[in-house]
Amino acid sequence: MDIDCMQAREYLHAHLDRELDPVTAMHVETHLKSCAGCSRAYADQVALRNSLKQQAAYYTVPASLAARIRADMVEAKLPASDRRPRWQWFPLAAAVAATVVISWMAAVQLESSGDDRIGEQVIAGHARSVLTDHLVQVASSDQHTVKPWLSSKLDFSPPAADLTSQGFPLAGARLDYVNSRPVAALVYRHREHVINLFIWPTEKAAAQGTTAASKQGYNLLHWDNGGMTFWAISDLNPADIKTFADTYASAK
Numbered sequence: 001m002d003i004d005c006m007q008a009r010e011y012l013h014a015h016l017d018r019e020l021d022p023v024t025a026m027h028v029e030t031h032l033k034s035c036a037g038c039s040r041a042y043a044d045q046v047a048l049r050n051s052l053k054q055q056a057a058y059y060t061v062p063a064s065l066a067a068r069i070r071a072d073m074v075e076a077k078l079p080a081s082d083r084r085p086r087w088q089w090f091p092l093a094a095a096v097a098a099t100v101v102i103s104w105m106a107a108v109q110l111e112s113s114g115d116d117r118i119g120e121q122v123i124a125g126h127a128r129s130v131l132t133d134h135l136v137q138v139a140s141s142d143q144h145t146v147k148p149w150l151s152s153k154l155d156f157s158p159p160a161a162d163l164t165s166q167g168f169p170l171a172g173a174r175l176d177y178v179n180s181r182p183v184a185a186l187v188y189r190h191r192e193h194v195i196n197l198f199i200w201p202t203e204k205a206a207a208q209g210t211t212a213a214s215k216q217g218y219n220l221l222h223w224d225n226g227g228m229t230f231w232a233i234s235d236l237n238p239a240d241i242k243t244f245a246d247t248y249a250s251a252k
């Protein structure tokens, strides 16, 4: 039997995986030798396979993430280990997509660590709240309204203070999600600017000072105090956000 291009393309992937019976494999080999198009397609598959292998070896994926993806695949009824000797788009596309996602996530985790990583999440939380117009779930400048609301949703009690008389009126609060946990987000205003102040408990010993960062057009301030960690973020200039942090610290 001779096989045509369509059949050859169907068998390419299985051939690459050495899953074809010897006779079919021989027919594919024969076709590849005589057909430039299919042999190019085969070479592309080999190159793709190799580069994915290199990526996978280069980035170490956390076991928990791998397990989660496997669980997702089971849930989606994608047979991760059930390789059939026929070209099928969906499992391949899913596998490629999963590999790309894994590589990307691993790369992101490698690039940033600790405070950098939290800083990115703080920026994302701030941008999300402003862009989606989802600043506050409890809109109040009264700390006696905001504090109990937060305490009822969280397993800690973040310090909240209205700073209207100092030029930073409290607009309210909402829950957010940073550093793999629910956190309090206090929202303050200063002129037309919004300040998000993210708060959650920390194990870290206090008094490491305040760290400032400027990223993606935002200014961030981070400090620990009284068993809590604080991240203030705004498009305010660094001096004004420092004033805010000092004001907040002396008010509570």
Ligand SMILES: [Zn+2]
Pocket: 004, 005, 006, 008, 031, 035, 036, 037, 038, 039
């Ligand atoms: Zn061909």
